[in-house]
Amino acid sequence: MNFGRIITAMVTPFNQHGQLDIPATKELVKHLIANGTDAVVVAGTTGESPTLSTEEKLLLFKTVVETANGQIPVIAGTGSNNTQASIELTKKAEELGVDGVMLVVPYYNKPSQEGLYAHFHAIATSTKLPVMLYNIPGRSAVNMDVDTTLRLAQLPNVVSMKEASGDLDAVATLIEHAPEGFTVYSGDDSLALPILAIGGTGIISVASHIVGNEMQQMVRNYQAGQVTAAAMQHRQLLPIMKTLFIAPNPTAVKAAMEMKGIKAGPVRLPLVPLTAEQQQELQNVVQPTVTFFVS
Numbered sequence: 001m002n003f004g005r006i007i008t009a010m011v012t013p014f015n016q017h018g019q020l021d022i023p024a025t026k027e028l029v030k031h032l033i034a035n036g037t038d039a040v041v042v043a044g045t046t047g048e049s050p051t052l053s054t055e056e057k058l059l060l061f062k063t064v065v066e067t068a069n070g071q072i073p074v075i076a077g078t079g080s081n082n083t084q085a086s087i088e089l090t091k092k093a094e095e096l097g098v099d100g101v102m103l104v105v106p107y108y109n110k111p112s113q114e115g116l117y118a119h120f121h122a123i124a125t126s127t128k129l130p131v132m133l134y135n136i137p138g139r140s141a142v143n144m145d146v147d148t149t150l151r152l153a154q155l156p157n158v159v160s161m162k163e164a165s166g167d168l169d170a171v172a173t174l175i176e177h178a179p180e181g182f183t184v185y186s187g188d189d190s191l192a193l194p195i196l197a198i199g200g201t202g203i204i205s206v207a208s209h210i211v212g213n214e215m216q217q218m219v220r221n222y223q224a225g226q227v228t229a230a231a232m233q234h235r236q237l238l239p240i241m242k243t244l245f246i247a248p249n250p251t252a253v254k255a256a257m258e259m260k261g262i263k264a265g266p267v268r269l270p271l272v273p274l275t276a277e278q279q280q281e282l283q284n285v286v287q288p289t290v291t292f293f294v295s
Helices: 022-034 054-068 083-095 113-124 146-152 168-177 189-197 208-223 227-243 251-259 276-286
Strands: 006-009 039-042 074-077 100-104 131-135 158-163 183-186 202-205
Touching (some): 006 208, 022 208, 039 054, 074 083, 083 100, 083 113, 100 158, 113 131, 131 146, 158 168, 168 189, 183 189, 189 202, 189 208, 208 227, 208 251, 227 276, 251 276
Parallel strands (some): 100 131, 131 158, 158 183, 183 202
């Protein structure tokens, strides 16, 4: 499965009553396709997955699959800290026609490395879908070792890793020893170019909601050997990438989308809206048009 270079970790649009906004979801998928997104992750961290019911997740998967209509791959966030529940959700997502699943390291339980292997093995072997693993120790409280990832990568449908540990040495080791065709994506926008530079495949991005085409141009320049141009573009995009995390994700990116006229709606509790000061800080970097002075 080729998921592309720029994968958007898609927000979940809500209406003003905090309910799923299906029309806005459809429009968002169209917007992302038109603005440089190669694939989407639905109901991941940025999609506020902890606040979504199983029924809401399934409705999201169905809506995004139907709207994308084969134009881009749809990756369903079916991971959790409950192995059996993840297996059941993965099977239902497969029936709905998603192109792959993303499985996060179990949070709160704090399993051992052997427990992580058994958890992911059980889910991966329950489905024929391509599986992307997701290492994010800042949220899960457990870091998945490279050796554990490499063991899982021997499974035929474990094909990719979203790496958000910030440990470039570990990422480099994983890329060096992974099976041929196994892809590694940065889970942090600001590390997209550094991870490309050590052999990574691309980025699972929040900023691509706002600057997807610009990020595509950066990646294309890097792939074409125009490293100086790509580096300059990275530096130009960095203020947006960083400011989108002035509050717990996806609070700021949803506010930025609304500033750009893209319906996203509010966040659900326990997240709360930006303060007035944060709104102003975000507006200062989002409202100006991003212009690259290199190509």
